[in-house]
Amino acid sequence: MTYKVLIADDESIARDILQKQLQKYPQVEIVATCKNSKEAFTAIEKHQPDLVFLDIQMPELNGIELAKSLDTEKLPLIIFVTAYDNYALQAFEANAIDYLLKPFDKERFDRTFQKALKQLQLANKEDLTNVFDKYSKFFQQFAQPNYPEIVTVKDGGRIQLIKTADLIYIEAEGNYICLQTEKSKHLLYETLSSFEQKLNPKIFVRIHRSTIVNINFIKEIQSHFNGDYSVLLKNTKVLRMSRNYKENLIKN
Incomplete structure (x- = not known):
């Protein structure tokens, strides 16, 4: 046969x-x-x-x-x-x-x-x-979740395409979030919690109620006497990490 x-x-x-x-x-x-x-x-x-x-x-x-x-x-x-x-x-x-x-x-x-x-x-x-x-x-x-590889941001009459992998960190700024890349900064009208759902949790980690960081850009973590931490990025930027979110980073 x-x-x-x-x-x-x-x-x-x-x-x-x-x-x-x-x-x-x-x-x-x-x-x-x-x-x-x-x-x-x-x-x-x-x-x-x-x-x-x-x-x-x-x-x-x-x-x-x-x-x-x-x-x-x-x-x-x-x-x-x-x-x-x-x-x-x-x-x-x-x-x-x-x-x-x-x-x-x-x-x-x-x-x-x-x-x-x-x-x-x-x-x-x-x-x-x-x-x-x-x-x-x-x-x-x-079946793996399909996390977007591109983020679109309206800038006046233009639409900017930003690679998710290029995002260094994301911060809440009032009713907006700030998307920080190595070369640029973009404001997006969206809550941080909503945007977090679109990101791969193995790569993007919440380190503070107002901050999410891409672990690929982390250089080191420094502890402080009060239990909080500082996250030093490869571009020398320092982010604050709350003790409440320490486990998020450690488990990655």
Whole structure:
């Protein structure tokens, strides 16, 4: 029996390696190789493959979001291709989802493919729907919030585009917040708490009721006798950190 296989990965080297590994299996027909999720979704609808090698980290729509959008009536078996660390891999294992960790060797690929092959040989559509049910916990665990990479600020008749990664710190100023970058300062009509919800908490940390800082720009932290702290930035700017927010920075 021949099984239709689709490869979706935005890295050409990864696509080539997967193709090369699959070519030694005569029961495999590679029906499509796709470089993004949009191409993959269209190809899956068209070819209805039995097995998909699906990269997780792709632009626009990632592999997880793509898998969630598939029709469960036409669901292929999915092997996620990932560069996630060991903690992430434990979640794959716990939910009985197979994966290939980049970079993978021939032995790892063969074990993964043989496991998938056995499932395909035994599976019917009902079984594959059950497999998809097992994916659901994985989707919930791994779906990452989409934090904006760009902040827009109106400046008179212009709209300024500011990279979130360039924000050094954000301070509350009355009904506004001040966005400070290395080269400029911008006022935005928004509360600090509201703006904080848009920021990645692993990078942006509240150190005071009126201040959020990008930890990538912190040089050192200095303690004071009263229990408060000073946060010295790489540009020599000093910010006050309240003792009530110390844990926010330490846990990062």
